[in-house]
Amino acid sequence: MSESLRNVWTIAKRELVGYFNSPVAYVFIVIFLLLNGFFTFMLGNYFLRGEANLNAFLMWHPWLYLFLVPAAGMRLWAEERRVGTLELLLTMPIAAWQAILGKFVACWAFIALALFLTFPVVITTMYLGDPDVGMMWTGYLGSVLLAGAYLSVTVMTSAMTRNQVISFILSVVICFFLILAGWEPVTDLMVRWAPEWLVSTVASFSVMPHFAGFQRGVVDIRDLLFFGSVITFCLFATSVVLRGLRAA
Amino acid sequence: MKSSKLQTLLFSAAGVLFVFIALVGLNLIFSPARLRLDLTGDKLHTLSPGTREILRRLDGPVEVRFYVSQGKDRMPQALKTYVQSVDDLLAEFRAESGNKIEIRKIDPEPDSEAEDSARLDGVQGQPLPNGEEFYLGIAVENPPDKAVLPFLAPQREKLLEYDLARAVSQVLSTNRPVVGVMSPLPVMGGAMNPMMMMQMGRQQQSEPWVFVSELRRDFDVRSVPMDGTPVDSDIRVLMVIHPRDISDAAQFALDQFVLRGGKLMVFVDPLCISDVQRQQPNPMGLNFGTSSSLPKLFQAWGFDFPAQVVADTQFMRELGGRDGRPQPVPGFLFVNASGIDQSSVVTAQVDDVWMPFPGALQGTAAAGLKAEPLLFSTKDSQLVDGITAQLNPEKVLQDFRPSGVVYNLAVRLGGRFKTAFPDGNPSGSDTNAPAGPADLKEASSDNVVYVFGDADMLANNFTVQINQMMRIAMPLNANLSLVQNVVEQAAGDASLVGARSRASVRRPFTVVREMESRARNAYQNKIAELDRKLQDLQGELSKIQVRQEGETARVILSPEQQQALKNYTAQQAETRKELRNTRRNLRQDVDSLENRLKWVNIAAMPVLVSVVGIALAVVRRRRMAAR
Numbered sequence: 001m002s003e004s005l006r007n008v009w010t011i012a013k014r015e016l017v018g019y020f021n022s023p024v025a026y027v028f029i030v031i032f033l034l035l036n037g038f039f040t041f042m043l044g045n046y047f048l049r050g051e052a053n054l055n056a057f058l059m060w061h062p063w064l065y066l067f068l069v070p071a072a073g074m075r076l077w078a079e080e081r082r083v084g085t086l087e088l089l090l091t092m093p094i095a096a097w098q099a100i101l102g103k104f105v106a107c108w109a110f111i112a113l114a115l116f117l118t119f120p121v122v123i124t125t126m127y128l129g130d131p132d133v134g135m136m137w138t139g140y141l142g143s144v145l146l147a148g149a150y151l152s153v154t155v156m157t158s159a160m161t162r163n164q165v166i167s168f169i170l171s172v173v174i175c176f177f178l179i180l181a182g183w184e185p186v187t188d189l190m191v192r193w194a195p196e197w198l199v200s201t202v203a204s205f206s207v208m209p210h211f212a213g214f215q216r217g218v219v220d221i222r223d224l225l226f227f228g229s230v231i232t233f234c235l236f237a238t239s240v241v242l243r244g245l246r247a248a
Numbered sequence: 249m250k251s252s253k254l255q256t257l258l259f260s261a262a263g264v265l266f267v268f269i270a271l272v273g274l275n276l277i278f279s280p281a282r283l284r285l286d287l288t289g290d291k292l293h294t295l296s297p298g299t300r301e302i303l304r305r306l307d308g309p310v311e312v313r314f315y316v317s318q319g320k321d322r323m324p325q326a327l328k329t330y331v332q333s334v335d336d337l338l339a340e341f342r343a344e345s346g347n348k349i350e351i352r353k354i355d356p357e358p359d360s361e362a363e364d365s366a367r368l369d370g371v372q373g374q375p376l377p378n379g380e381e382f383y384l385g386i387a388v389e390n391p392p393d394k395a396v397l398p399f400l401a402p403q404r405e406k407l408l409e410y411d412l413a414r415a416v417s418q419v420l421s422t423n424r425p426v427v428g429v430m431s432p433l434p435v436m437g438g439a440m441n442p443m444m445m446m447q448m449g450r451q452q453q454s455e456p457w458v459f460v461s462e463l464r465r466d467f468d469v470r471s472v473p474m475d476g477t478p479v480d481s482d483i484r485v486l487m488v489i490h491p492r493d494i495s496d497a498a499q500f501a502l503d504q505f506v507l508r509g510g511k512l513m514v515f516v517d518p519l520c521i522s523d524v525q526r527q528q529p530n531p532m533g534l535n536f537g538t539s540s541s542l543p544k545l546f547q548a549w550g551f552d553f554p555a556q557v558v559a560d561t562q563f564m565r566e567l568g569g570r571d572g573r574p575q576p577v578p579g580f581l582f583v584n585a586s587g588i589d590q591s592s593v594v595t596a597q598v599d600d601v602w603m604p605f606p607g608a609l610q611g612t613a614a615a616g617l618k619a620e621p622l623l624f625s626t627k628d629s630q631l632v633d634g635i636t637a638q639l640n641p642e643k644v645l646q647d648f649r650p651s652g653v654v655y656n657l658a659v660r661l662g663g664r665f666k667t668a669f670p671d672g673n674p675s676g677s678d679t680n681a682p683a684g685p686a687d688l689k690e691a692s693s694d695n696v697v698y699v700f701g702d703a704d705m706l707a708n709n710f711t712v713q714i715n716q717m718m719r720i721a722m723p724l725n726a727n728l729s730l731v732q733n734v735v736e737q738a739a740g741d742a743s744l745v746g747a748r749s750r751a752s753v754r755r756p757f758t759v760v761r762e763m764e765s766r767a768r769n770a771y772q773n774k775i776a777e778l779d780r781k782l783q784d785l786q787g788e789l790s791k792i793q794v795r796q797e798g799e800t801a802r803v804i805l806s807p808e809q810q811q812a813l814k815n816y817t818a819q820q821a822e823t824r825k826e827l828r829n830t831r832r833n834l835r836q837d838v839d840s841l842e843n844r845l846k847w848v849n850i851a852a853m854p855v856l857v858s859v860v861g862i863a864l865a866v867v868r869r870r871r872m873a874a875r
Contacts, residue, residue, distance in 0.1 A: 020869075026861030030854040037850030048478035048841045052755040118856065120849050128757040128845075204275070216336060217288035225278050227270040236267050240260070 006243050007094045012109070024146025032068055032114040039064065040121060040196045052129025057121050058139045062179050065150050070171035073154035074110055076103050077238070081162035081245075086182055090246055100238050104155050104231075112148045115140065135217035140215020145227040146207055147192060150175050153236035159241040178230075182206025259803055292333075299413040302420070303345040310390045310419060314338060314368045317382040318355045324376065327384065330402045334384075337408055341416070349416070356383045371399040386412070390419035410593055416738060418466075425739040426482050427463055428472040430498075431489035433523060433722040434472045435706070437461060453752050455505050458712045458721045459731055460706030467739060471772035476675055485739045487513045490703035492540035496674040499544045503668050507688040509695055511738035517539050518555045518607035519579075519634035522707035536635060537605065540703065544868040548668030549661060553697070557637045558603045558701070559644055560629040563587060576646050579605045581625070582725075583657065589622050592660070594733040598726040602710050605637055606702035608655035616664045621709045623658035631655070657701040665691045677703045696736050706731065732769075760838055767834045778827045785820045789813070 019025040036057070040046050044056030078239040080086040125131045148169075151159055157170040180186045199230045203209060207230075210223040265426035286293045294301075316331055317323045323331065335353075342349045356363040356373075358380065364715055366373070373381030386397045395415035404411065428434055455461075463469050471488060472479060476497025479486055486505055491498070491514075501739035506512050519537035540554045559578035566574035581587075583601040590596055601623060608631060613619040628650045637644055642792050667689050706726050712728070724731070792813050 020864075023629055023861065026857055034850065035854045037854075041846045041849055047760075047846075048756050050760065057496055076368055088540055109768065117853050120853055122847055124845050128534065128759045129755050130758060131755055132292075133288045134289055138287050138799075182635050204279075213284075213560050216293060218284055218286055220284040222275070225275055229275055233271050234265055237264050 004095065004098055008102045008105065009096040011094070012097055012106040015103050015106035016109060019106070021171070026109065028068075028072055029114045029117065033117055034063075035046050035064055035068070036122075041098055044120060048153065052125050052131040053130075054121065054125060054136050054139045055215065057118070058143060061143050061146060062211060065147050066175050066179065069111060069147055069150040070154045070157075070168045073151050074108050074158055074168040074171065076107060076155055076158040077242070078162055078164045078167045081159075082164075086242075086245065089179040090242070092236060094155070095245075096242050097239050100155065100235055100242070104151065107149055107155075108144075108148050111151065112144050115143060115147065132217060135215075138214045138217050138219055141219065142211050142223075145214070146211050149178070149227050149230040152231040152238075153178070155236045156241070158237045161246075178205070178207045180206070182208035184208075225234075254720050262491060282676065284848075286813040293336060293340060295344055299341075299389075299409055300344055302350070302413050302417050304431055305420065306348040306416075308343050308390070308428055309348055309350055310345075310388060310416060311352065311461055312338060312341070312430060312717045313369060313387045313389070314351060314353045314367070315356050315359075315369070315371045315383040315385045315387070316353065317384070321378070322357075322376070322380070323382050323384070326338045330405060331384065333405070334386075334400060334408065335595070337412065337816070341412060354710060369394070370396040370398055374399055386415065388412075388415040388419050393419040393421075395419050407593065407596060413873060416512060417740060418627045424466065425471045425484045426480075427739060428479060428483040428486040428492065429460065429489065430472040430474050430486060432474065432492060432521075433490055433703075435489055436469075442665075445518075445806075447492070454761070457706060458708050458714075459706050459728055462728055462732060463735060467735070473534060476501055476837055479510075480512065483510065485511045485513065485735055487515070487735070488542070489515045489706060490517050490540045491542060492520070492523070492524060492538050492852060494540070494542060496544060496669075498640050499542055500669050501673055502542070503545060504688055505549075506665050506695055507667060508698060509691065509693065510542065511696060511698075513698045513700075513734060513738065514542060515700045516607065517703035518544060518553070518557050518604040519638060522639065522704045522709065525863060528698065537638060539634070548614060548666065549617060549697070550609040550611050550619075551609055551659075553607055553609060554631060555634065556607065556631040557634045558608050558625050558629055558657065559632045559648065560625045561645075561648060561650070562626040562628045575641060576645060577637075577641040578648065579632065579634075579641065581606060581657070587624050587626060589620070589624075592622060593622070594728065594737050598730045598733070600725045601730055602705060602725045603657060603702040604704040604710055606657050606700075606705075607633060608657070609659050609699055609701050610656070613661060614666070616666065617661055618663050619656070620660045620662070620811065621658070622660055623656075623700075625655040625657060627652050627654055629653065629655055656697070657702065661697045661699060663694055665695055665697070700740070727773045760841070763838050763841065764835070767837055771830055771834055778830065782820065782823050782827065785816055785823065785875070789816050789820065792816070 005079070039060040040057040044060060045058040049056055077086070080089060090096060092099075108165050121187050122136055154167070155170040157174070158164075158167040160170070161167050183206065187199055190202070204226075207227075208224045213220045213223045263745065275782045289712075300614055314334070317332075335663050337352050342351055354362050354365065356366040356371075363373075366385065369385075370797065371383055371385030371387060371389035378380050386400065388832075395418040397411055397415060398413075400408065401550045414796050415434045434454055435457050437454050437460075452808075460469055467485075470480075470483065474491060476495055478501050484503075486502070490504065502512060516839060517537075518539045520540065521537040528564055539555050557579045558581065560581050561578055563581040563583055563634060564576050564578045565580070565582050569578060580778070581603045583597050583603060588595050588598055603623070609619075609627075630649060630651045632644050667687070669687075672687050704707075708714065710727065711724060713724055792809060
């Protein structure tokens with residue numbers, strides 16, 4: 001077991017170091033931070049709200065990640081396929097799932113790092129008022145999990161095609177569905193013509209209600225399970241796709 | 249070979265489908281699980297034990313209709329956070345009840361069926377600045393019972409859980425609790441007191457006091473005689489109001505009522521000015537108040553209730569005197585937040601209680617009992633003679649010496665009560681009386697008694713302003729809601745006692761608020777001064793102009809006058825500008841702080857990352873070049 005974990009770690013490290021050898025990583029982080037700041041303080045009316053919490057910051061994450069996370073993850077497998085290194089990678093003495101997990105963890109850690117660099121907003125909030133620290137921790141935890149769920153979708157679409165743009169678009173569409181299914185304005189519309197059970201079933205597939213709990217300061221096992229399930233399913237689907245490629 | 253076939257199958261589309269179904273199933277299995285961590289500092293999302301107890305008792309579905317206006321302009325921005333917390337709390341209630349509570353969120357759009365439904369449920373629309381109405385209310389229904397919270401005022405945010413739990417508990421209990429009222433005053437209206445009517449003859453049948461009609465909305469209110477007969481067993485709360493000349497036998501009845509678990513509310517008064525029937529014109533043509541107490545019971549509970557009035561110079565206000573001139577009356581207390589216990593559920597939302605000539609509840613509670621003050625005076629208070637306080641408030645003020653003591657004006661007494669009549673029924677062995685249950689010596693469980701040092705606080709004169717034309721009673725103060733709170737608390741579900749008031753969700757930017765108030769203080773004088781200057785200049789200008797018009801065209805303004813006019817006009821413009829600038833300065837500090845923080849947050853970190861990235865790139869290139 002430790003052997004396979006070591007393999008995962010090797011892949012992840014190689015991938016992560018690779019990011020910072022190119023300017024793309026820095027550009028991504030800068031854009032990520034600029035957008036977060038802009039949305040929080042300009043569109044989110046952080047000061048107008050006058051509340052010492054991170055709502056104005058966290059509320060944008062499902063929408064920001066919708067584009068940023070696929071952008072970060074679209075090349076993970078598509079690039080390998082395009083350049084033709086996929087076969088090489090798969091012939092290495094490691095299992096496919098180890099490679100998939102390794103790449104996924106590396107990209108996830110990279111996004112988490114970008115998210116970590118938003119800490120000035122925490123300091124600002126603590127300076128201006130007396131925020132609920134527990135609520136801020138869970139907010140960040142929820143945000144990381146949300147990014148993980150999106151990323152797993154991107155990993156899956158990335159394995160499906162050798163074209164990064166197609167991978168990006170597919171991923172955005174799927175993530176968009178994950179938002180809309182449980183986004184209140186949409187569910188409110190659905191309630192008018194669909195039966196209650198259908199609406200709630202569809203909504204339960206959405207990231208929105210599961211992210212909401214974290215924003216309120218609650219860590220619920222069902223929310224953890226949901227994000228875990230999305231990630232597991234997408235990574236499993238990725239392995240199926242890659243296996244199909246190898247067989248072909 | 250076989251295993252590779254299986255693998256192909258597993259990793260095919262069917263396998264994907266299988267994993268999908270398995271994961272959905274896993275999520276479904278866990279969906280009723282309620283395993284979670286509430287990491288908020290104040291445990292905002294954790295219901296109190298009392299509420300959980302009530303929800304656990306639900307045996308059938310209860311529908312909660314949550315009326316909330318949605319849309320950008322149909323709900324005040326300031327309330328949106330609050331609406332979110334109501335949503336959260338309702339979700340908590342549903343989850344805790346095992347989904348027996350069904351929540352229907354309804355948006356009462358103008359002129360829609362939903363709006364009619366809101367009105368039908370008694371949920372009240374609140375005016376918006378643009379003249380339209382918004383709704384934020386809840387109806388809880390468990391047919392045939394319904395409880396309504398017509399408007400969830402954000403001021404009651406802390407009590408939201410309590411209010412909701414109470415509404416649920418109301419629709420659970422099938423019969424209305426009975427509240428008894430024992431009083432020599434015509435509290436229940438003329439019809440309840442035929443003897444008095446006959447004596448008064450000409451007087452029309454009077455109506456019950458407003459607090460009684462208010463209580464009748466939620467309770468069966470019944471008159472209880474003060475003659476020593478045992479209190480009916482179905483009475484859950486008994487209000488004893490101004491029990492003047494109460495007999496030992498009647499006190500024994502109250503004693504037994506408390507010992508067997510009845511909730512007692514006592515309103516005693518050293519000087520009850522509402523006791524009109526008792527007042528007989530004396531030679532001076534003046535009406536004196538009467539006094540009341542429960543000597544036997546108070547003694548057993550450890551209370552001392554002197555026949556003196558509490559005067560408090562911090563709680564006094566000017567009232568119309570005998571000659572109509574306003575005059576401060578130190579014995580008439582307008583108790584504000586500084587004299588009200590903010591932590592108790594019954595008083596937390598009460599801010600203004602009128603107590604005309606109240607008495608002090610002194611002494612220490614007897615063993616096994618605990619007294620919690622609900623209302624109390626400030627240290628600028630003194631016990632004074634009742635008649636003087638009523639008739640000669642000036643003298644009270646002249647001789648006023650603050651005692652430095654905080655007097656208790658209302659007390660919640662809790663614990664295991666013991667009888668005040670260890671020798672049994674004081675009326676002796678009444679052989680004619682039907683053999684009732686044996687006299688109790690001690691309560692079998694903890695109980696609560698509320699004692700108020702004033703009875704006038706219930707009288708219509710000091711609670712409501714009655715509009716005779718429209719037949720509406722408008723509350724003058726919080727007296728009625730205080731009494732209602734106490735009765736509800738006492739009559740309601742025992743579990744409700746455990747429903748606490750929640751912490752507020754709101755955590756404002758304290759730094760910004762402080763800066764604003766500092767700026768306001770700093771600039772206040774300057775603004776006032778500039779305002780005055782502007783008025784003076786206006787006056788000077790109009791004087792010159794009047795002179796000018798008075799001597800129409802005959803005399804042209806002298807050069808000096810013209811100069812003065814010019815000066816004043818210029819000064820006026822200058823002052824106006826300064827005033828505008830000063831007003832702007834009020835927010836200047838806050839604005840500049842906000843701007844600084846905004847830019848630091850948006851730009852600082854990206855710049856730092858760019859610098860680090862470029863530096864690393866340069867270092868790397870040098871290293872490459874060196875090779």
